[in-house]
Amino acid sequence: MTSGSRTRATMADLAKAAGVSPMTVSNCFKHPHKVQESTRKKVLETAAAIGYVPNLIASSLASGNSRMIAALVPSLRNSNYANTLKGLGDYLHTRGYELLLAETDHAEREEKVLQSLLGRRPAGIVLTSGQQHSQRSLELINHSGVPVVETWHDAQPHLDMAVGFSLFDAARDIATMMVRKGLRHIGWAGHDKPESARYLQRQRGFQKAMEEAGLRSDLVFLVPESAGFAGGRLAMEALLAKEPQLQGLCCVSDVVAAGALFDCMRRGWRVPERFSVAGYGDYEIAAEVPPGLTTVNTNGAEIGRTAGEMLLQKIETGRVDAVTRRVPYQIVIRHSL
Template structure:
């Protein structure tokens, strides 16, 4: 014979509701709701009393019901091509920290290819995310059409060079590379090469390369000494690109590296060769990764504000979602040249 189980007799515990919390705290259910939605608008003593009651009862907020009522999920998606780049990690952390303050959550996808990016965006849209943060401004036509047709608030990062799908936050990759190369020229370097990752067609690297080339053109110096390696090579890429650059220009006296990883790998190779840095060769990096200040000599590099970019992207998206006063659709977070001892 089948028997129905009585939850009260079996020891099953009923899930606490908002009404239970309100009763224990001695407030209205709407006050409990406000404590989670707009805590800064609730009196601190009331907020503390409600949160204490919720903790005692093991209450957790039912976001689904609220999402159905508001039509919003309070979730933002972010897509990055890799987690090997510490600057992308910084951007993700900035997004997470600011979104948490703004009562939103983050959903992450790693998308090394255009197809993976498109698939992830489709999944995000199916999950009813409120907005999306993309890396770079280089996307497939299908991705651009999908986001525009879905009318999904979008922030593209790491570049100020559009056209943008919706909003953008970044800094001038061109200016950062131009200024660093010009700094090397002012220091007396005349045969400078550029080391980067393949594919060389990636817009973020192309902008750096253009800045590098134009600074050399202005000084009437050779600007076509380039070498590339796969990102998967890591520090070994420094050795690989240095060897390639020397084949192109045997009198090479300086290198501007597209990332600090390549710059550090190049310094390691110079140590193996017994070359002084600077002295035999000067090396500049890009990114201000943790290794930049730990390696000897300390790298002269470009500090790229990944964390600040994430904070700005979060504010732009949530501001759009809550109908805040219109803000610039493109935000420049700037960059800094960090002086080291590598050239």
């Protein structure tokens, strides 16, 4: 090619320029784990120099195999999902697959996205458990034959495969910890999304812990997910009006929990001496907000990586060692409890 030419560089051009075979070039983009790192680096650097871009769509149409994995998440505001996507994307990249992301915050949106994505022939799909699926979405998934992993879920029933942990158990465990600290008047600050099984499972886990301890399980207040940090203040105001002796708050997320800590500061309440707060998610703010938030670390990145492993095993071998896999959560103890 001459300088300034608008002719697209071909695989043969790249192979010649890099001094390797066309098969090696192909493997660098499709199966990078099969190529020595030094060779792959040389090929990629040469590709950048000559402007070579692989036509992955044409390749997938010719072979019937796509290198694209589609991930659908209900919200991009949630750090748990961001970590999951990071773990998934990093793993797929090492195996020569690419991640296509879509936000589907309700069933109708999910159905439209699935129709569009399946037309692009993805190799696999990652969904978020707890999201309500329309009947049409279920039909599209079942008829496509595309492998599917549901994340944040580790039990039957599931569409195909699942990875995660029990949201119920995680909430019950941290609420039980509050009880064991001697608290007797504990509230739950949740989100007002009745269609979300994820939030409902956590609320039920909290309530089960209260019932097992013989305590009130009705101290529940649900705030809009969009309220952000203000959700903690709103929950405290509502629950203190309902129970003036309120001693602690168990929260659906670290964002809501941080908002409750901010409200304690405004009130001049010492934490945890006057009031205790527990969160969920172990977001970055949990370690930074005074006095340090006790919370549930959900291992989102590991859930994403495991989902990628399961999908690629199913895609490349037609089977999977286990259709459900558990990634354990940990309770991170700081000074808010």
